[in-house]
Every structure is written in structure tokens, then in C-alpha cells.
Amino acid sequence: MISDGVVEDEEKWLSAGIAGLQQNAFYMHRALDSNNLKDALKYSAQMLSELRTSRLSPHKYYELYMRAFDELRKLEIFFKEETGRGCSIVELYELVQHAGNILPRLYLLCTVGSVYIKSKEAPAKDVLKDLVEMCRGIQHPLRGLFLRSYLSQVSRDKLPDIGSEYEGDADTVMDAVEFVLQNFTEMNKLWVRMQHQGPAREKDKRGKERGELRDLVGKNLHVLSQIEGVDLEMYKEIVLPRVLEQVVNCKDELAQYYLMDCIIQVFPDEYHLQTLETLLNACPQLQASVDVETVLSRLMERLSNYAASGSEVLPEFFQVEAFAKLNNAIGKVIEAQENMPIAGVVTLYASLLKFTLQVHPDRLDYIDQILGACVKKLSGREKLDESKATKQIVALLSAPLEKYKDIDTALNLSNYPRIMECLNDGTHKEMANVIVQNIMKNKTCISTAEKVDALFELIKGLIRDLDGDTHDELDEDFIEEQNSVARLIQMLHSDDPEEMLKVIQTVRKHILTGGRKRHPYTVPPLIFSSLKLVRRLERQDESVSGDEVSTTPKKIFQLVTQTIEALTSIPVPELALGLYLQCAEAANDCDLEPVAYEFFTQAYILYEEEITDSKTQVTSIHLIIGTLQRMHVFGVENRDALTHKATGYSAKLLKKPDQCRAVYACSHLFWLDDHDSIRDGERVLLCLKRSLRIANAVQQMANATRGSSGSALLFIEILNKYLYFYEKGVSQITVESIQDLIKLIRNEMQGDASPSDPAADAFLASTLLYIQFQKDKGGAVGDKYMLITD
């Protein structure tokens, strides 16, 4: 309510001010039109008197000021014409100073001063000096700021700069700089003073209002940067020291922050680089509440961009030892500002790091140094929990990864893991993720056990539960993370088998700490990685008969066995079974019969003891059959034992169709094309017949329970098996048996009770088509097929 009233009043005052201004402007125009200098001065002064108000906020005052500004432009033109009509500019310059009120007087003086400079009747520097001095009369912050901003505005294009038409004799740029600097200094003083005047309860409001005015002050720095004559030398010797002196001495938080930022933004990069020391020395002198970290970060950001702009600028950086200076300055700032939030500290280091990466990509020691300093600050504190700080730290740690695209480099940084230590669990995990993603993105290959160890230590947030992190739900993120780790494991590779084994051992050591939640994700890739090594060894063995090498497949298999055992504590038997079978196959390739047998045994045990779900049983048994079929290492006895078991399992499946399918699959166990020893046609036939019996039983059961026979699909499948073995030349499979089977199928399908089954129809049709196709092909196989008639 109260503030509403104030706003309303302000509106009222503003419109009153505008009305007064317009009225006097009207009279002024009339005087201008009739070339009445005396009246023009009188009414313009009255018009400008409206600016004497203390009632308006900066925003509203600005509105009023802008109107006056427009009117003054017209007046300036009039003054210019007036000098053409014989009134000397010097006289005019005196005349406007007769005004009794100071504010209108000074506005008029600046306006005439502008004409005065243009007339070149006096050196620009003298006029400017006089104006900037006279403006001291306005000590009211708001009015003073606007007056001086007006001065700055009208004088901008009239500075005695090099190459300007107002350029005077020697050292003329100095005068221009001096003028702008002085105006800047005075404006800043007024601006700062604003904070301290008026009641304390409106402090925040004043802070806000000052924020609105800051560009008036900053404009001066912009003008300075535009002066042609300000070269590096002058910037270094005069401009920067003077500006900084003002910034430091004003002891005002808002001003210091804004102006430092202004300096950094308006002046060219190479100037900053050459004056780095001066600029940085100012930072620790700023008020403790100033957000120095942002200021410095911006500076470093700018310099980084500058460094990135081209390699030809880099020598400049080396020449001025930019890194050492920045590092030093940051240290000092952190030291000077005890209360700096940790986020600020980290921001500073992150910026410095980015800078270093850009400028000194080859200096890992610098980077490590930065990280070390950061560790020093972080250690001995609580683990970081503040979101801003963690965000910054992730940025800090990600920067080297992004730059080098190579985790190798990061692993060389001794302080890198130490910073990771300081993170809280969530951040640690996040960071670990970043690392893993980075490796995968860049396809980095990590090839020594030592590095692997370091890496896993680094990403331990993903590898194992950290303290207190015991939630059990397997959310999507978790799965995603673990999949990443799995992919990471696949990326580890060394050409040296021995080293590779060490790598595997190291990984194993780490992932075994991961707990049951993670094992299903992390163990398989490790196993496969191990088996890959086994196969490599196998290939090598042929060329190099190196029995002396300590890395033998046997050893690896032991390791693998132990690793898979870790899975048994978790109920994922089907996974373990699969892995065992994979191992068995690898062992098979290495001609290690006992090992392979052992793996099969393990798989069978799992099948018998752990796998109870019928669906899983079906897939498992097919897996077993498939693997076993390919095994050639086994002797007759072992093979018999295993095949016998497998067929036994098949016949004991719960659902008849499953049984049927498993049994006919078993037939393959007795006939291997590329193995002369395993060609037992009898038993193949036996299996097929048995499956036929089961298929029949299925049909009968269907008739019994539902009154209609089931699909003929199973028969067709068996027919295909018959055809397969027939083609292979199994003598026990006769043409008659095939023809009988076909007949049987047709009967089944044409029976009244049989339901129509498009899939079965199609299947049969294509099977018959195949027979026809083989017949047409001719040759030995074709001849064989010719015997089959419908």
C-alpha cells in the first residue's frame, strides 16, 4: 500500500515535471524562432530547473532527463547559429553562466561548451577541463550523475584524440584521457555516495536504483576504450592504474564488481595480457563481499577465448607468464577473502584450469598444480554438498578430459583422484559417469593394469556402493551406469597377454567389491574379456610355443571360474549357466577337455539345482544342446555322459511341445558333419522317433482336453529335421519314413477336428517347396530328393 502510494506520487511528480518542462520549452522555442537570445536563455534555464527535483527515482528522472536532452539539442543548434550571427562564442559562454541556479547553469554551460569546442576558438582541452571542473558544483549524486553523463555525451565526439579534428599540439591524447578519467572518477564517487545517503531502511532500494545507474558510470570506460590514442603504453601507464585506483579506493561492493567487469569487457585482450599483473594485484584489494571469483573467471574466460583465437597469440601469453600470474593472484584472492564460499574457490580454479588447458595444453604439471591447490582448499572440509559448488567441481574435473580426450592424461595427474575424494557420493558418481562417457566417446584404450587400477579407483562411485548408499531399487539410471561400466570393461585392452591378464585381475578385484546389485552387469563383460584373451593365447600358441609364459589359458580359466562363482550368490543362474557354457566353448577351443567338462558340469549343476522356472529351463536346455553340439574336445565317454544327461533333461521338460522340440534338437548331438567320430545315425533316428511320439501324445492330449487336435506344427518341424538328416546322408532316415511323415501331416491337417492354422499351412507349403526346389536343382542331392514322392 505504502509503496503504491509512492509510485503514484512519483508518477504525479514526473508528469508535473514534464508539464513544466514542456511549457518552458514552448517559450524557449518561441524565443529561438525570434532569435531572442535573452529569452532563450531565460526559458531554457527555467526548463532545466525541472531537473532540480529530488523526488524522482532514477528511472523516472531519466525520463525527464531525456526530454530535457532533446530540447538541449535544439538549443545547441541555436547557439551555433547565434555565433554565426555575430554573437561571439566567448560572450555566450559567459552569458550562460549568469544563471543563478547551478544545475541549469551547468547544463547550459556544457551545451555552449560543445559549440565552443566545435568553433575551435579555444583548444578543446581547455574547454573540456573547464567543464569537468565546473561540474563539481553538483554534489547531489543523481543530478550529478546525469549532468556528467550529459557532459560525457556532448563531448564524446569532441575529444582531442589522435586523428580527431580537435587534436591539439603534443600530448593532446593525454588531455582527452585526463578529461574522461576525471569525469569517470567524479561520477563513480557520486555513484558510490548514493549508497550512503538517505535512511538506512531504504538501503536495498538504493542498491537497486544504483544498479539502474551503473551504465552511466561504465560508459566512461567505454569512451576511454574508444579513444584512438590510448595505446598499450598509455593504457598501462596511465589509464589502468588510474581507473583501478578509483575502483579500489571507492570501497564499494557494487561499484567494484561492476567496474572490474567493465574493465575486463571493454578493453582489448592484449592489453589485459600485458597488464595482467596490475589488474590482478587489484583483486585482493577489493572489498571482501565483492564477487571476485566471477570477475576473475570472466577475465580468464576472455583470455582463454583470446588464446583460442589463434596460435600466433600464444607467445604473448608465455612472454608475460600469464599462468604464473593468474595462479598467484587466485591464491592471494582466496587468502584475502576468508569467507569466500567454496563454490567461488572452485569456480576460480575451474576457470584457471580452462585457461591453462587453452594456453598451455602441454603443461600437465600446471594442471596438476591447480588441482593440488584445489585439493588443499577442499580437504579438511565437509564433503561438498552445495549444488553450485558441485556443479563447478564437475566442470573443473571435466575440463581436462574434454581437452585431452584421453583419460590417460587425467590418470597422470596425481591430484585428480584426490579431488574426487572430496566429492559427495552423488557428485562422485556423476563425475565417474562423465569419465566413463568420455572414454567411450573418445574410444580411449587403457592398456596397463596400473592405469586400470587408477581408473577404477577414480570411478569407484560406479563400481561399488559408497558409504551410506544402500538403496536397493534398480532404477534406470543405475542400469544405465552399470551398462556404461560394462562397456568400459570391454574397452580395456593390452596387446601383451600378460599385461592383459593383469588388467583382468585388476578389474576383477574392483568389480567383485561391487556387490550383488552390480555383478549381473559387470561380470559378463569381464568373462568375455577373459575369454577373448584365452582365444588370443590359443592363436598365439600355434606360432610361439611359449610354455614359459605365466599367462596360460588354464590360469585364466581358474580365474574365470572363481569370477562366475561370484554370481552364484545372486539368483541369476541362467546368466551363470550361459557364462559357463561360453567358457566351456573357449576351453574346447583350447583343447582342454577336463576344463571344458568341468564347466559343463557346473552348468548342469546349475540347471538341476537352480533353474526351476520351466521357461528358463527350455531356453537353458537349448543353450546346453547348442553348445554341446559344437564341443569336439570330449572323449567318447565324457561326451556320452553329457549328451545322455542333456537328452534326459530334454525329455523331462514340463510342457510336451517343449519336450518334443528339445528332443529333436538333441538329435543334432549325435551327428556332426565335420566330425567323423560323432555320427550315430541310430541315435539320431531314435531321438526323432521319440519326438514324434511326443508330438503324437500332444495331439492326443489336445483331443482329450479340448476335443480337437492341436496344430500340426510340431510334425512339420520334425519333418524338417528328417529332411535335414536325410540330406546329410544319415542312412537310418529312409525315404519311406519321410513320405509317411508327410502323409501323416496331411491327415492331421485335413482332419475335421483340426483347426485351421495358417502358420502351419505356410510352413508345410514352404517345406514342400524346398523339396521341390532340391529336386529341380539336380545333382547328388537332387537325386536323393527325387526319391521322395508325395
Next chain:
Amino acid sequence: MNYIIGAFKPACSITVSFGDGKSRKQVALKKDNGKTVLMPVFHSQDTISGKISIEPNSGKKVEHNGIKVELLGQIEMYFDRGNFYDFTSLVRELDVPGEIYERKTFPFEFSTVEMPYETYNGANVRLRYVLKVSISRNYGGSIVEYQDFVVRNYAPTPSINNSIKMEVGIEDCLHIEFEYNKSKYHLKDVIVGKIYFLLVRIKIKNMDLEIRRRESTGSGSNTHVETETLAKFELMDGAPVRGESIPIRLFLSPYELAPTYSNINNKFSVKYYLNLVLVDEEDRRYFKQQEITMYRLSETS
């Protein structure tokens, strides 16, 4: 009514014209009745000469006991209005007793007249120079005609003209140092100076520089002092802090000032002061007054 007016109508009209009336400089001067009239300006040691013509009205003759012209320098105090004190009185006889039938012109001359004082119109006192033409008659009283003129005296540029520099203050409240570049200013001069704030503990709203004229008349216990503010010039807007210095530049030409007169004929003095006034936010005024000497500089130099 006409004949009555006719009866009181002076018997003749007298006009005074100065010898160099056309070329002589004239200034505007405010008369008693509030009207401004232009009058010739003379300086001390000038020769005042011209012609006086007397023309009888409507052909009547004027009988007289002699005609004279007087140059009078007079001081009139307003508490004693109408009573003139002549500090200068010179007489020239124009004609011996006789009769005037028609327009008659008499030349006159007062050579190198000493006129030490300037014409002055103050608050309580007036100093004037006048030519008084009197035709003395036996009957009907004398016919008198006055012609005012203005006297202005130039002063040389003072050989010693020190600046005024002073530190003033209220303990633990306000300490300032101010400086005016001179202590003697001519009438078209510019006051240049600055105010330096050594200590500011009050909330100042603004600061003005005033020019004040102090006119004292009479002497002893009868002394009457009148002070007028002739100019009020804002020097500063807002509250300065310690260490600020505020420039002063005040052009005197727009103001109607006259030189400092000290003890004119033991009748009156006119002095000028610069008054520096600081006003705080509660409209309290803090001021320091400083006398300056005004003088008239020859306009040609």
C-alpha cells in the same frame, strides 16, 4: 480652469544643454518618481559647459534681478527628506538684472570641477549632482530649473590586491576553507575561487554565494545601517563529502553594483560583502561574510 493654470504657469521655460551632449555617454538613472531617464555622465575634473536658453512664454517679458547657474553636489538623507546638504557649490552669473523679451541663450562653463563623489541612489541616502538655474525676480518668486547629471569616477587598478583565504567552521560539525581570488573587484569583474570541505558532518542541501551591500548613514548614535542582498548565486547542489572542492565563478556584470564608498563627506558609507551561505536539510543556514572592495575601472582600459 485654463486661466488658473495660466496663472501658475512659469513665465518662461529654461532648457539646459551640455556642450558635448551628443557625444557624451549617457546612463539610465532612476528618478524619484520611479521613471528612468538617461543622463550624461561626467567625471571629476571634467569641464562642464553648455548653453542655457531662456524663452519667455507667450511673448511676455520676464523681468529679473539677475540670472545665475549653480553646480551643486548634494547629499540627501531620507530621514531628513528635502533637506539637502551641499558639499560642492559653484556659481556662474549669467546675466545682470534686466528684462528678457525673447529667447536668449547664455553659455556657461565650469572648468575642471572637483567632483570627488559619485552619484548614488541608496536605500537611505542619495547623492546627486545638479545644475541649478535661477532667475531671481522681485515678485512672483524666483524661477528655478534643475538639470541632473551623473558623476562617475574611475579608480586605478589597485596595486595590492590580495586573495581572500580563510578557514572557518563549527567544531566537529563543519570545516571549510574558502578562497576568493581577490579582495578588490571592479564592477565587471569575475569572482573566481573555491570552497574546500575539510569536514562535513551535517547534511548540506546547497550552497550559495551572495553579494550584499551594506549602507550606513549618519554618524555616532544616529548611525543607520541598511543591508541589501544584490545577488544570490547558487554554487553547489547537494551534499558534499570531505575532500570535495567546489569551484566558484561569479560574473559581476549582470548585477547593478557601484564602487565601495567609505565615509562620504562624513555622511554615509557603502560597503560590499561576499556572503557564503550553506543551507542544511533542515533549512538551517551557516554563513560567513567577507568584505570586498568594489571599484570602478575605466572602461577603456
